[in-house]
Amino acid sequence: MNLRNLWLLMVFVITLSGCVSMEGKFKGTAQANVGAFADQTIAMLSNSDLGVAQDNAIYVRHFIKPEWEEVKHYEMLTNEAELMLRGIVKYSIRLVTIAETNKTEETRIEAYTKYLEEVQQNAExxxxxxxxxxxxxxxxxxxEEKFLSALQQAQPIVNALGRYAQLLMDDINDATKKLAKKIDAQIDTEFAEVIAYQKALEKEKYAILKALGKLYRTYEGESAAFEEVLQSNVIRNKKLLPKGxxxxxxxxxxxxHLVKRLDVIAKIWHEIEPDWNNYRETHRELDRLHAKVDQDANRMRAMVIVWLRAHQKMAAGVQNPAEWFDVESAPSQLFQMGVKAIF
Structure with missing residues (x-):
């Protein structure tokens, strides 16, 4: 478990300990669902992650240079995403605190208004x-006179957070693509000699195999085939060339002669094959990591939209929390916000 998920779990435990009797205190009222809203928010976001764990980057980590601007930009964006998630969790927990520590609708609305003013500068x-x-x-x-009505009035702020999240995920996707391209080039640079050997051996091997095929055609009486063998320059021992x-x-x-040359190529290939396999596996790992970050970013898109929809439904007075966190409504909500969703 990484540090961010551990942090979310700690917050979850603290929230439960502070609000364990929430349903009992407010059963049958709108405030009962605020605790469930926070609990489900924390449970959902604890599964989000945009980082690349070191144990998942066995090969690639060697090729990442911390001083690269692409690395710094990617880390800045992922840190911003982490702060966004923490902000969502803090907001959800604050709703519980407001509902629990204020016993009247008036004082709850007053506390909620003050909270919105506290975060205004950063939010704007x-x-x-x-x-x-x-x-x-x-x-x-x-x-407003009702706490849930006050939450409804603040829904445009929550929706704006959803738009911000989508744009941030777009930036992360772009930054990941640029960083992956940079790492890809670095891998090719460090394996340049291995790549050159592999290309040369492949070219030589298939030239010899083609020549052997043409020799067979010559055996079969196709005289023009031998001329093609001569033009290919695969016969390195010139003493073997006939006069006519x-x-x-x-x-x-x-x-x-050609078969022996294939044996030599096979022996040379045996020497460089481990390095070539290392090169290929490094690229495959990079592709997997790139795909994972994109997948995690798209999952985060969906989770933020599910969260803001849950906030909207809770504020509208929907009593059953199971109806709030509905992932099927996320793509349509993204469309309404004018942001392309990719799942």
Whole structure:
């Protein structure tokens, strides 16, 4: 378990200990669902991860240079995503705190309004809301008489967080692609000699195999085939070249020469094969890691949308928490926000 998931688990335990009797205290009321909302939020987000664990990068880690701008940019974006998730968890827990420590609708709304004001500066900078729009929403929240109605008034802020998350995941996808391309080039640079040997041996091997095929055609009486053998320059021992048309002994000696050359190529290949396999496995691992980060980013897209939809349903008074966290509604919500979803 990485440190971020451990942190989320600790928050989850603390939340449970502080709100263990939430359902009992507020059973039959709207506030009962606030605790369930926070619990399900933490449980869902504890499965999110955009980092690459060291034990999953056995080969690739050697080729990643911390000083690369691509690495710094990727780490900056993933750190920003971590902060976003923590913000979602903190917000969800704060709702529980507000509902539990304030016994009237009026004081709950007042506490919620103050909280929105506390996070306003950071939220406005990240969520790209229009000038004055956040202030307007806070005023509307403060004028409501019911806590859930206040949450409904704040839904545009939650939706803006969803848009921010989608754009952030787009940036992470782009940064991952650029970083993977950089690592790919670094791998090829460090394995340049192995790549050159492999290409040369492959070229030589198939040239010899083609020549053996043409020798067989010569045996079958196709005289033009031997001319093709001569033009290919695969016969390195020039003493084997006949003055005119080759006889059977000439063809046998040339074939024997070519087979021995194949044996030499096989021995050389045996020496470099471990390095070549290492090279190929490094690329395969890079592809797997790239795909995993993209998959995790897309999963995070869905989770954020599921969360904001859950917030919307809770605020609308839907009593059953099982109806809130519905992943099937995520793609349509993304479409409504004007952001392409990839699952």
């Amino acid at each position: 900078g990240k969520l790209q809301l229009g000038p004055g729009y956040y202030d307007e929403l806070v005023v509307k929240v403060g004028t 048309q080759p006889n059977e002994e000439d063809l046998h000696n040339i074939a024997d």
